[in-house]
Amino acid sequence: MRLSDPIELEALRAVLAQGPAPVRRLWVCGGPGCLAAGAGRVQEALQAAAGEMGLAASVEYRTDLTGCLGLCERGPLVGVEPEGFLYGRVGPGDAMELVAETLLAGRLVGRLAADPDLPAGSDQPFYRPQTRLVMRRFGRVRPDSLEDYLASGGYAALGLALAGLSPGEVSRRVEESGLRGRGGGGFPAGRKWASCREAKGPAKYVVANGDEGDPGAFMNRSLMEGDPFSIIEGLTLGAYAIGAGKGFIYVRHEYPLSVERLGLAIGEAVSRGLLGPDILGSGFSLDLETVEGGGAFVCGESTSLMASIEGREGQPRVKYVRSTEKGLWDCPTLLQNVETWANVPPIVERGPDWFRSLGSDRNPGTKVFSLVGQVRRSGLVEMPLGSPIRAIVKDVGGGARPGRRLKAVQTGGPSGGCLPDGALDLPLDFDSLTAAGAIMGSGGLIVMDDLSCMVDVARYFTGFLMGESCGKCAPCREGLVLIHRILDGLCRGHGRRGDAAELSRLADMLSRTALCGLGQSAANPLLSTLRHFGEEYREHEEEGFCRSGRCQGLFQPLIDPEACTGCGASQKVCPAGAVRGAGKKPREVDAAGCVSCGACLQACRFGAAKAVPRPGRG
Amino acid sequence: MASVDLNLVDEILRTRPPEPRHLLALLQEIQARFRYLPKEAMLAVAGYLDVPLARVFSVAGFYKALSLTPKGERLVTVCQGTACHLRGASGLVGALEKRLGIGLGQTSADGRYGLESVNCLGACALAPVATVDGTVHGHLSPSKALELV
Numbered sequence: 001m002r003l004s005d006p007i008e009l010e011a012l013r014a015v016l017a018q019g020p021a022p023v024r025r026l027w028v029c030g031g032p033g034c035l036a037a038g039a040g041r042v043q044e045a046l047q048a049a050a051g052e053m054g055l056a057a058s059v060e061y062r063t064d065l066t067g068c069l070g071l072c073e074r075g076p077l078v079g080v081e082p083e084g085f086l087y088g089r090v091g092p093g094d095a096m097e098l099v100a101e102t103l104l105a106g107r108l109v110g111r112l113a114a115d116p117d118l119p120a121g122s123d124q125p126f127y128r129p130q131t132r133l134v135m136r137r138f139g140r141v142r143p144d145s146l147e148d149y150l151a152s153g154g155y156a157a158l159g160l161a162l163a164g165l166s167p168g169e170v171s172r173r174v175e176e177s178g179l180r181g182r183g184g185g186g187f188p189a190g191r192k193w194a195s196c197r198e199a200k201g202p203a204k205y206v207v208a209n210g211d212e213g214d215p216g217a218f219m220n221r222s223l224m225e226g227d228p229f230s231i232i233e234g235l236t237l238g239a240y241a242i243g244a245g246k247g248f249i250y251v252r253h254e255y256p257l258s259v260e261r262l263g264l265a266i267g268e269a270v271s272r273g274l275l276g277p278d279i280l281g282s283g284f285s286l287d288l289e290t291v292e293g294g295g296a297f298v299c300g301e302s303t304s305l306m307a308s309i310e311g312r313e314g315q316p317r318v319k320y321v322r323s324t325e326k327g328l329w330d331c332p333t334l335l336q337n338v339e340t341w342a343n344v345p346p347i348v349e350r351g352p353d354w355f356r357s358l359g360s361d362r363n364p365g366t367k368v369f370s371l372v373g374q375v376r377r378s379g380l381v382e383m384p385l386g387s388p389i390r391a392i393v394k395d396v397g398g399g400a401r402p403g404r405r406l407k408a409v410q411t412g413g414p415s416g417g418c419l420p421d422g423a424l425d426l427p428l429d430f431d432s433l434t435a436a437g438a439i440m441g442s443g444g445l446i447v448m449d450d451l452s453c454m455v456d457v458a459r460y461f462t463g464f465l466m467g468e469s470c471g472k473c474a475p476c477r478e479g480l481v482l483i484h485r486i487l488d489g490l491c492r493g494h495g496r497r498g499d500a501a502e503l504s505r506l507a508d509m510l511s512r513t514a515l516c517g518l519g520q521s522a523a524n525p526l527l528s529t530l531r532h533f534g535e536e537y538r539e540h541e542e543e544g545f546c547r548s549g550r551c552q553g554l555f556q557p558l559i560d561p562e563a564c565t566g567c568g569a570s571q572k573v574c575p576a577g578a579v580r581g582a583g584k585k586p587r588e589v590d591a592a593g594c595v596s597c598g599a600c601l602q603a604c605r606f607g608a609a610k611a612v613p614r615p616g617r618g
Numbered sequence: 619m620a621s622v623d624l625n626l627v628d629e630i631l632r633t634r635p636p637e638p639r640h641l642l643a644l645l646q647e648i649q650a651r652f653r654y655l656p657k658e659a660m661l662a663v664a665g666y667l668d669v670p671l672a673r674v675f676s677v678a679g680f681y682k683a684l685s686l687t688p689k690g691e692r693l694v695t696v697c698q699g700t701a702c703h704l705r706g707a708s709g710l711v712g713a714l715e716k717r718l719g720i721g722l723g724q725t726s727a728d729g730r731y732g733l734e735s736v737n738c739l740g741a742c743a744l745a746p747v748a749t750v751d752g753t754v755h756g757h758l759s760p761s762k763a764l765e766l767v
Contacts, residue, residue, distance in 0.1 A: 032740035036747065036754035072743035215699035218740025253646075253683045254736055294642050294681025297737065311641035312673070313680040372701040372742035379743065410700070446700045460703050464737065470680075602706075 002273040005281040006163035009155060009274075016151035023060040026103055027079040027139050030225065031068025031380060032218045034075035035257075038091070039065070042076050045092035049099040061103050067138030067226020071126050072379045074114045079139050086124070088114030126377050129395050131358065133366045134342050135382045137227045144261060146268040149229040155274060157345035158233055161240060162282040165348075171197050171241040174344060176352035178364040183209055183300075183337030184412070184441045185517075186363075186430030192334055195324040196242045199332035204244035206235050206286075207328065207335040209305055210251040210258060213297040214413030215464065217444035219368040220338050222380055224251065224258035227342065228265040232288065234341030236275060237348055238334050239286045247288045248328075249338070250305050253295040262290045297414075297468035301516050302327075302335050304470070315470045316516035337442065339368060360386030363429035368443055371397045374404060375447035383428065390424040393447055403607035404449040407548075408532070412441030414461045414468075415521035417528030418454060437528045439521065451601055453550035454533040455540050459487035461525035465518065476519030479510040483526060491551045495541040503537075504530060549601040549611030556614045557600050561586035563608035570600035570609055591615075622656040631666045638669050641677055645684055654688040690725040690732025694718075694767060695749045699738030702746040706759075710746055711735065713760035717767060731767060 003009045028034075028043040046063040047056075055061045069077045074088030078098065085108050087098070094112060101107045115124055132138070141148035149155070161170050175190030196204065208231055212220035224231065235247050251258045266288050269275035277285045291309050298304045299314040306328050308314040327333025343365060347355045356364045363385035369392060372378045376398030383392055389409055393399065400406040408418045411428075417438030419426065426432050430440045448457065466480040483506050486499050507523035507530075514520045530537060539545045546554035559570065559579075564586035571579040571587055578593035579600055586608075589600070601609045630647045634640040641663065648659045655678050664671045678684045696702075696710050711733075715721055718731050725732045741747050744756025750766050 033743045036739065036741035036744055036756060072741075075743060213737060215703075215738035216701050216742055217738065218742070221740050253681075254739065292643065292646060293683075294646065294677075295683035296681050308642065309639065311637075311639040311643075311667075311669075311677070313676055315680075370740075370742065372745070373704055378701070414700075444700075446704070448704065452704055460700070464698075468737075 002271070003280055004273065006159040009159045009280060013150050013156065013159075016147055019151065020059060022062045022081075024083075024103055024106060025061075025081045026063040026098065027066040027069070027081060028063065029069040029075060029077040029079070029139075030065040030143065031070075031072065031075070031138075031222050032225075033072035033378075034069070034077055037075040039076040041092050042078065042090050042095070045095035046078075046099060049095040050103065052096075053099055053104065055099070055103075063099075063103065064142050066141065067135070067143050068222040068380050069139050070135075070380045071114055071124075071377060073377045077114060081140075083108075086114040087112040125398070126379065126396055129387070129391050130382050131366050131384050132382050133346065133358065134223060134230075134339055134368050135226070135380070137230070138222075141227075143226050143228060144264055146229060146265070146272060149227075154229055154345075155233055157349035158236055158274065159280070160349055161237060162280045162284070167197070167241045167243065170237055170348055173348050173352050174241070177347045177355040178352070178362070179340065179343055179347060179355065180363065180430060181336055182339035182343070182367065182442070184439065186440055189336060189340055192324050192336070193238070193241060195322065196332050196334045199325045201331040203246065203329070203331045204242055205328045205331060205333040206239045206242070206244045206247040207306070207309070207333055208235055208247070208249040208338045208341050209300065209302065209335060210249055210255070210338045211293050211300040211305060212252055212255075212442060213300045213468075214442055214444045216370060216372045216446045217413060217442055218370050219380065219443045221252075221255050221258055223338055223342055223368070224255065225261050228262045229269065230342040230345060231262070231338045232265055232269055232275065234344035235288060236279065236286055237344050238336075238341065240284055242332070242334055244334065245285055245287065247286055248309050249288070249290045250299070250309060251290055251292055253293040259290050259292050266290070296470070298470045298516075298518055301518055303516070306333065306335070313470075315472050316518070318515060339443075359384045360427065360429060362431060367428070367440070369428075369445045370443060371445045371447070373410075373447040374401055374449040374452065375399070376401055385429045386427040388425050389419070389428055392428065392445060393424065397447065400447070400449045403605045404451065405607070406447065407450050407452055408448040408454065408457075410438075410446040410448060410457070410525075411444065412439035412524070413444050414464045415439070415518065415524050416441045416444070417524045418448070418457060418532060419528070420532040437524070437531055439524065451548050451550060451598070453491070453546050453548035454529040454536045455487060455490050455546070456548075456550050458526045458529045459484065459491050462487055462522070465522045469519065469522075473515035473519060475510050475513040476515065476522060479506055479514075479519075480522060482506055483510070483523070487526070490537070490540040491546075491554075493544045493551070493554050495544065497541065499541050500530065500534070500537045543613060545613045547611055549598040552598070553596050554614075555598070555611035556591060556594060556596060557589050557598070557609050558612045559587050559589055559600070560608045560610065563606055565606055565608070567606070569603040569605065573599040573603040575599060622652070622658045624658060624662065626651060627659045627662050631662065636666055636668065638667050641667055641669060641674065642681065645674070645678060649684050652688075653691075654685045688725065688729060691730050692751055692767075693732045693734060695734045695736050696763075697737075697739050697741070697745070697747045697749075698735040699742060699745070701742035702738075705745040707746040709760045710748060710758055710763040713763055714767065717764050
């Protein structure tokens, strides 16, 4: 049924919100990590088990896929409504028991608890410090259901706007909210809106950037697959505010499920009269479509992204003129990250003051982070902006893994920076991170421990960006190759005196002269590691020593007999048979047979295996 | 090389209106069906959209998802995201390269296997991961990776 005006929308929302709620529901996490771990098969098995119990068509006892539940480390996850239990590492074989015990009887299956020590769902240390705004529907609705979206407050903002807010008023609410772009730069969203509203052109466009390319980042994918309608509603409000009739959601090539979900959601919204021609009888129309990227990281940069939508190579242009004035096909274009768009409906509905009550003064609202790397609990986390890094890494993530010491936190994707553990009290917001030599980026937080070599990390990110440089400008195309060559030499033991100084010189040149954001920020990983971990560079350069035991041949493992428990883990993984010893006695490394691969260091859970310089070096 | 099914190319072209902005999407669809971009198909796209062949080639060369030579029947993709890198992805790549006798981005001589890397699949908690024809395998070691091929 097509809704013909905002009153009908309100009536439908009221009916859906008061509709019969299930007595109990098993929510299977459909986040990227859990899907990869087999959540789809778990959901099928639960459905089959429910069918066997005669619950196939039950509205009272349901099992459904939902958006990301967050605690990826323990996936596949299953959440239980209303009890709040959270199950982890669930397999298809557990389906019968879950249906019989939990779905029907409401009892906890203790052996499947995501955290065996803390069975209750929402009160775990992973969830306690979080504030869920963008992720508020994850674990509460089926992402592909427009009815669930409406029942959970969806389209209230659009209904409100089309019932009586002028386009200027919608724009004003976003401008006064202080919302900043969630894709990386933190540019004030309101300034883009105001500029685009005033700009003149034969057509105007709204664009959502879902080309999430940062390695270690899956916030945008989780959002596109977990709550696609929130992005679509945000775009619709933006189009109404600036007077656009056409919009695009640009999705990364590697995310076929995101393309599918968004496409289906667009179709649903159109069939209900919430998108397409004459939305809710207002006369305002928006034609929205998804565009699939071609596997080029640089297309996350706004001007490259627009070139790609136009069907050209995704190369950036110099931003003499802002996209809000001349963007897609030289027309005014409002381009924002998908997470920025998803923040728009609650801002329009609840007002700028409410939004400003979240987060900190210059950084209002929340931010979704993907917390990964050498941390106990990897996952998807949403925090008020301005929360200290410590709260996320230690409280939510549980800190370093057993036997390891936290060394650095890397933020902002490949062109972000590495912060030392001394920076853990920094507030996570756009300005503090930039001042510390890192960037917020799209929200990737990668934890590194004492086995992560910071020279190798710089080499890794530089290598990544070298491969993704579009080649248009020489500083980026050639500079990254030169930087990578020196870093690679340092990691292979071919370091030369003066390497670190030469790296600084090249990094400075690159930052000052590259054409677009990719090149200008490409030296960040190098600069931030040089600044905070200069001693590791010096050791590689002067002593041919890698203290992290990462760069092969640049260290020798030594097992501390005091700390060794004799568990034998290092012995099992040694490919050269060079770890000697038996029983519960401390192990020893036979230096002559050791190939300096570092496997024993990685395997030790007690911090007993350490990297020391090889004799005769340095 | 077998001759190219131009009817199929035609069918793909007709799924979208002849506007230049659909160039990338059409090439992706051709890539998906043929596992590469046959010359005949690129000529047909240029004609259909009325864009210069040079532009079709430049787009074909720019995007990593597009290929001018056939990709392997089974595609093994190793994630090179940061979390996977920290947890040993390079060891997986080394083992697979040795076993398949090809480097990253190459296809085995018999055309059966292709080996590629991807910059992150968002399954970081399972790192290091690899996919075979889209199916994700997590917590891999070099020896477990070899069981995939």
